[in-house]
Amino acid sequence: MSVTLPASFETRMQTQLGDAYAAFAQALGQASPISVRVNQAKLPLPTGLTPVPWTQTGFYLPSRPSFTLDPLLHGGAYYVQEASSMFLEQALRQSVDLSEPLAVLDLCGAPGGKSTHIASLISPESLLVANEVIKARANILAENIQKWGSGNVVVTNNDPSHLGQLTGFFDVMVVDAPCSGEGMFRKDPDAMNEWSEANVKLCCERQRRILMDVWDALKPGGVLIYSTCTYNLEENEENLAWLARQQEAEPIQLQLQPEWGVTETQLEGMHGYRFYPHKTQGEGFFLAAVRKTGGEEARTFKKSKRPFLVLASKQEKALVQDWLKEPQAWELVKHKEILRALPKAWMLELEQLYENLRVVYGGIELAEVMKNNAKPLPALALSQHLAPDAFPHAGVDQVTALKYLHREDVVLENSANGWVLVQFNGVALGWGKKLQNRVNNHYPKEWRIRMSLDEALKAENVEGLFTLGK
Template identity: 60%
Template sequence: MNLPTSFATRMQQQLGAAYPQFEQALTQTPPVSIRVNAAKAQLPTDLPRVPWSASGYYLPHRPAFTLDPVLHGGAYYVQEASSMFIEQALQQSTDLSQQLHVLDLCGAPGGKSTLLAGLISEDSLLVANEVIRSRAHILAENIAKWGSGNVLVTNNDPRDLSKFSAFFDVMVVDAPCSGEGMFRKDPGAITEWSEDNVKLCAQRQQRILTEVWDALKPGGILIYSTCTWNEAENEENMAWLADREDAQSIKLALDPAWGITESSMESIQGYRFYPHLVQGEGFFMAVLRKGGTATENHTSSKKKKYKLTLAGKKEKALVENWLLAPEKYEWLQHNEIISAIPASLFEAADEVYQKLYVVYAGTEVAEVNGKKIKPLHALALSQHLNKAQFNTAELDLETALRYLRKEDISLGTSGNDWVLMQYKNLPLGWAKQIGNRINNYYPKEWRIRMELPQILTAGLELVIL
């Protein structure tokens, strides 16, 4: 691997005698890891664990993920192992039994957002943001597949978060960086790297942190991460922020067997992931607590004008039994779309709608047009779907993949109703049975585009279920 000279020199100084092992690790095949959605699948017993994650696992090699219906049903997420360390940062710094407002500022494609959604309580709110429009829609797709129902996906620049004051209990900022930790996975990152870009990234990270800081409550937690190793973007930026804002670094408890390297600069404790010491890519994390103490928000006696609109009684009655425990939800309507969010989150969700551009929220349940009602795809993927309300069809592997390609399929049945399509009892989406014909309602933009192999079992190893 042809590393930039100045990068190699710096890493030799950083690692000393361990540098040859580091350089050798960069030539090896990256490990493959997944994180299981425990709300949809049992945890595997025959796969090696990612040691700092309760639901992370390593695979012996990279399978054809696209050809696994279980992935499309949201039963697991393919995530780089090092970044799963956010789980430790959150658990060790925050009381997860409390109702929290959590921000994932740079959320796409969704690894950290789905991890956070799996850790916080059902009555906590996650705002998963992405500044790039196309990536925000990918983020929304992965959030819908995860199916937790307590997430708002937004498409905003970090400066828009300055509209909030002391709103979030936790902020996760996986900052855009120079990408040194991705050299093994993405050779293009090597050609794009330069010392000037490192400086630009460090400056941009400071701007981002400044823009969002006021939105974090006093006493709130910042989990900051990059996929790079230089100190300018990592410890130096955290020391700068701690000094500027009177924030305190939080020390995390580590198992020495994990191989994570602790770093220290001024008052900052950092956590570094090197590929010759851990089964994962290059990563850095630090956790800071904002100074001060959170105060109770006193609501104004002035009548509030809400942006969210509640669904009418008639429309609500049509769909409320489609989710388990429907009394826990507020049922919203925007044009023909009815969606549900946990009732305890209504006020907070409305504030987000007032200040940010929301592209997806809660669980989109149905589209109502007069007397016609159509269940929406996100409902099929919801962890809270009441399957007893629907006819179901269990698909074999070939039929499931053809369904996911949005091809015409046959079930050998007749009728006139919506059918929940399942693979290994895991919902994949909807089809409409009209007589003997099946209309495939899998979202066009989500469909599998690759051609199916002639023999589906050859080289295809399903990960779980």
């Protein structure tokens, strides 16, 4: 298929690419590659798929299936993510020691591709703050974080300037900045329709403001990873060169494999990495990493006399004491009726986050406590830290799993009365409560599959329904 590109965009790219422009334009007329990234805490890596070469857990699919009809997606066993953006893994592996306990910020986190990727790469002793400035998108981010199940993640809904007030808090900051979206033209025609020279200028100015607003929150010696899904120099190389003129920052040069097809660039000593669709199997993408060489250290946090995070009582802790694999690693706090597990090693820092930011979700929501009874919550079912023997399991087939995810009544065979963990192919989906002659479906209403299953299952060959776990 051919695409009609904005005339001034064509002129820009002809100047930028020279003789390679024809191949670039031709690539934009081809179908976008389909790729996923696997959550190894929940699913083994597939053996029959082509790997995305710059990540250990990414794979290309031969065609786009109906992901909605794969229960494993809903269980957080994998994430559908554009392949180029998985290059974040190389930036992290090559610029920081991922075995260390790190405080990491994903500033523009929704819908969750990079946040879940970071969560899989950092150590269990680390803390990730996944932020999103738009409230509705922050809720989607929180949903995807819960499904991924890492536990050491806090989701916030704040302007970058609020996070910038946490002086020297973060070892690593990832800024996947809002951009003009040129790299998404073949995937999202709306991006092409909205493109203009004026919008490029507007995005460039916004990106610089974001970088300045959040810069103080990075520790001296800390790493900033900056990325966009656009091609132009203004939003990429020129922004990095501008940052280096404003602040004390030095480039981090990454090692590339020739077969990746990634284009390394340099402007005023700052290195950048570009993905063009005629050279790599992915969409347009830019990434650069810099190290902060000056700035203020974080202040020492002290225990508050009136903490925002109120510890659970002994009786409340006793209700859930057998639910987590390593209970000693978690501090249990209670807010309203919700009992939550937070990483014990980070409690002083978490107190600062909860006091100073709008926290949408944090840690693991374990239970709703009422009258000395604990009702397990969806995040616990999906958590990587749920003790395997804490609750009875009920394995279901794909059609039953889809009905459960649609919030329909389901039958759970051979399970005792009480709370039951509903699973598909060994991956937890959520809770059912078995009563004498029925099962109450406790899958969250806001997460349910909204498409008509009757229509979908008629259209699909039920036996041939896609699942990554096959």
